[in-house]
Amino acid sequence: MAKLERLDKVLANMGYGSRKDVKSFIKAGLVSVNGKIILDNSFKVDPNNDMIQFKDGVVNYRKYVYLMMNKPQGLVSSTDDPFSRTVIDLLPEEYLIYKPFPAGRLDKDTEGLLLLTNDGQLAHQLLSPKKGVDKTYYVEVEGYVDESYIVAFKEGVVLDDGYKCLPAQLEIIQPDLISKVYLTIQEGKFHQVKRMFQSFDMRVVYLKRISMGPLKLDESLASGEFRELTEEELSLLKS
Numbered sequence: 715m716a717k718l719e720r721l722d723k724v725l726a727n728m729g730y731g732s733r734k735d736v737k738s739f740i741k742a743g744l745v746s747v748n749g750k751i752i753l754d755n756s757f758k759v760d761p762n763n764d765m766i767q768f769k770d771g772v773v774n775y776r777k778y779v780y781l782m783m784n785k786p787q788g789l790v791s792s793t794d795d796p797f798s799r800t801v802i803d804l805l806p807e808e809y810l811i812y813k814p815f816p817a818g819r820l821d822k823d824t825e826g827l828l829l830l831t832n833d834g835q836l837a838h839q840l841l842s843p844k845k846g847v848d849k850t851y852y853v854e855v856e857g858y859v860d861e862s863y864i865v866a867f868k869e870g871v872v873l874d875d876g877y878k879c880l881p882a883q884l885e886i887i888q889p890d891l892i893s894k895v896y897l898t899i900q901e902g903k904f905h906q907v908k909r910m911f912q913s914f915d916m917r918v919v920y921l922k923r924i925s926m927g928p929l930k931l932d933e934s935l936a937s938g939e940f941r942e943l944t945e946e947e948l949s950l951l952k953s
């Protein structure tokens with residue numbers, strides 16, 4: 715069944731002004747619903763189906779916003795932080811009105827794929843350990859990563875606190891003094907990738923998330939850039 719919401723609330727949520735502003739716009743006859751001017755603030759609308767017009771322009775109501783960001787180093791992935799700039803600081807006002815938050819954290823020095831949304835249900839689906847969504851990282855790590863590590867990661871790496879990780883898939887791109895690998899994990903423990911390598915006395919020197927479930931980082935996004943998910947990406951994520 716359609717969820718009805720107060721007209722003044724819908725307009726205020728859309729950024730047409732404060733609740734007080736939009737009440738005065740409604741009283742002034744500037745707002746119509748399905749072609750009829752509405753003077754009652756508390757009038758209930760189905761924001762997804764009713765046609766709401768403000769000063770003759772159609773109000774494109776959206777409840778959710780889904781943004782893919784190529785997170786740069788140096789920003790924290792939370793909505794606010796007393797000491798550091800956050801990924802939210804990169805977003806313009808037109809997106810801030812939806813109050814997006816990062817679905818899952820990346821460390822301050824980690825780059826790459828970050829989903830920003832206000833859809834709590836989708837975020838939960840992606841992050842819940844029970845759902846086992848794959849997260850793939852490109853990793854540069856000090857030390858020679860040979861084939862034997864593939865087995866070790868598959869068997870479950872034990873972290874410094876004794877936690878045994880779920881099986882992880884390691885793909886070696888280039889073994890060297892600083893090795894380049896892809897690592898796919900299904901969990902999201904604090905500093906997990908770094909700690910997994912630490913358990914072999916290896917230090918991660920560069921970390922970038924390149925995919926999350928079916929969502930792949932759009933390589934055309936420069937560091938710090940973002941874009942909305944395409945319809946296709948969204949339906950893949952939700953399926």
Ligand code: URA
Pocket residue numbers: 819820821822824904905906907908909921
């Ligand atoms: N693992 C880490 O160690 N850091 C991240 O940012 C993500 C995964």
